Amino acid sequence: MAELHQLTATQLLDGYRVKSFSPNEVAIALVEHVGAWEPHINALYAYQADTFISAAEDSTQRWAKGQPSGALDGVPVTLKELIATKGMPVPGGTGLGEQPISSQDAPSATRLDEDNALLLGKTTCPDFGMLSSGLSSFHGLTRNPWDLACNTGGSSSGAGAAAAAGFGPLHVGTDIGGSIRLPAAWCGVVGFKPSLGRVPIDPYYVGRCAGPMTRSVEDAALMMSTLARTDRRDAMRLPPEDIDWQNLTLDIKGLRIGVMMEAGCGLPLDDEIRHHVEQAAKQLEAAGATLVPLAPVLTRDMLDGLDRFWQARQWNELLKLSPEERERVLPAILAWADGGARLSGVEVVQGFQQTMVMRRVTEAVFEQVDAVISPTTPNIAFPAEWPSPTNDPRQPFEHIVYNVPWNMGEQPAISLNAGFSSSDMPIGVQLVGPRFADHFVLQLARQLEKRLALPLRWPSLPRDGAGI
Template sequence: MPAPHRMTATQLLAAYRDKSLSPLDYAESLIAHIERWEPHLNALYAYRPEAFLAAARASSERWARSEPRGALDGVPVTLKELIATRGLPVPGGTGLGEQPKASEDAPPAARLAEDHALLVAKTTCPDYGMLSSGLSSFHGLTRNPWNLACNTGGSSSGAGAAAAAGYGPLHLGTDIGGSIRLPAAWCGVVGFKPTLGRIPIDPYYVGRCAGPMTRSVDDAALMMTSLARTDRRDAMRLPPESIDWTDLRLELKGLRLGVMLEAGCGLPLEAPLRQAVESAAQHLEAAGATLVSLAPVLTREMLDGLDRFWRARQWSELEALTPAQRERVLPAIIAWAEDGARLSGVEAVRGFQQTLNMRRATEAVFEQVDAVISPTTPNVSFPADWVSPTNDPLRPFEHIAYTLPWNMGEQPAISLNAGFSGEGMPLGVQLIGPRFADHLVLKLAKALEERLDVAPRWPSLP
């Protein structure tokens, strides 16, 4: 049996069934592991080991009677702090305002609780979830376990770090422009952004999704069995659908796979990532897929237009703060958003129109192909204390050109680790499918994961 913190959720459940390990045994081991790592990472918020142990003890009693309740009984999980859990405030990376305690679990938290997953902690995020960085005015700096001098990305920064460091097998992030897939890529884990509405979420918004962050595709699929159940609090949810998420068999012969190496704008693609995508595509071609070269879907006009709209939207939140509160927000957020106060309503509306232009462009891709492979990020790594890969608050989105379009187009997309750079940093590859083809994307990711056969390798304590 591997060390407990290296076990997948599927391995854990098998160990619980044959009684070679109990949830309480695992919880005690995991707490010791977290206590060794967490001073270096700062990935957790509202970490309550006593409550976690009590829940693990109750789960162990159920398993001892061979009466588990729910598909995830006894399996540890973390939730991004933006996902409300009853009895805890939602600081939004800033801790500003009244900070009332949530009166109920948000839909993803409720689904995991119904299946008796054990909440270890919430995970950190940057201010308002609007940076792809581990930097937060409330939580402090979250670091990448592969190299503490490197950034996790964001905004699911704590989830990416926790998954890579082995803080349990299951983690939940949110994604509106890449906030699951970017930290998944930089932290070397699997990050799945489903079709908009596949996982109900509250509050819901254009492009905003919740999704699994795990160490394997199998565990991401296992999470979907819980997370994809319906909830009327999300008015943008998809109709309920019966899907056997854990069946990941796929025949690749005849599959048309688009290869999109250029983003269309933003930062240039670094050579190790180009090589990783090309190699991954060749693995799938050898298994029967047909490769089709694709032009980028994003344009400078699209990215800049959405940037203007998001500045105006962010300023509407900052404007509600007192001057004293505003001073506590990260300066990079203020510097970026304050231009939103000067935009006219017409300019903001024109910016929002670019979301529809992205939707049209991304949907057209699937007239040519069944799925797409691309880099997740243009760069391999960047310093831990930077607010983005450019570290320029006026150019904050130059790194999201591979991920953003699929949020606005609502297509499912997954990032998984395809290897390591010469410096030992993970190289993320992204797979995208048409709207509603979430199961296909997971199957394709499983096929690629198996064929890449990246040797098991996880960060070591510094």
């Protein structure tokens, strides 16, 4: 029988409804579980067990009276530390510069509070959210629960680790170039990047999204019912739309699924990942879909142009710090971003223009196919202490090549676990749909998840002190 921390959000709500257990019992069990795991993986920031249990007691009283309030009443959740919560600073992975106390919750935090989800804590991220790594100058090192010697990826590093280790069923990450899907793949969980503006976010930016990180597609869909409610603080938000997010039925027969095995540039694809993604595609074909081989959408010029634009953007952020503070930023960030100081205005604009090129080529894909299946990452794992899979600050984005085009193109994309490598590390598969077809992508992911039918696996609790 599953332990309380292993239950999905849907299972928790069903249990509360029939009084099999209470939110208070779940919270107490979860605090004990976190106490055993957190010293090994360092996934949480601003974790307040007493506040969490107190909120669970209030929820328990509502359920006991048969008066739950909100669709997630009593369900534990975490928020990436970049998502502001009232009364707390936003360290940005560094804790440097001005750290004003947030005067209000950001949109995702507001929506979850409205539905009475129980905030367990915030989750870690690397410096400025600009590394796909669990390495942070402020939070320290976040490790992968499947192997403490391996990296979580990022920048939603703590969320990926927390979801994999069973720190409750629901987690919110952010994604501007793969920051939800990459840690989801490396940590063996589900990570959904919605269409730009589907989940309101503040601050908003080109390609920046917030979305669910969970252990099932069903839970991701459940979260979308809450997170996708509109909020005028996001000037790039989509118009409100009545979507039955939890209806995940879909007839795959007749769908044209593009198979994009090559990224076009970046790190070479690991053979084991290729095998698992090909097997996942065959599952869709067996359900009646037609597989269509696709050429990559990304080019070296696109990736390098975006790199230059992001260097300039990051250098602008570093200029807000004093020279002494800049010295405390991760060396990998400094070594990469200082190139932005030497770029001309024309070079920066030319770099930004590559985001428009990505928008054009990604949108054109869906003239041929209904959805795309691809690897989520080119590599299986990399050392926990590295800032990226290349460990080269001059080549920090060679691993985001399957992800970033869909941020710039604004299409919804989801990563789910396709299986495990010979070294017992998770392998992710990515599904992408046309802009605004978020519900369709979740439905397709649920059908693939059912057909893969992977047995439930959990990482093993390390021995005391192991890997630290």
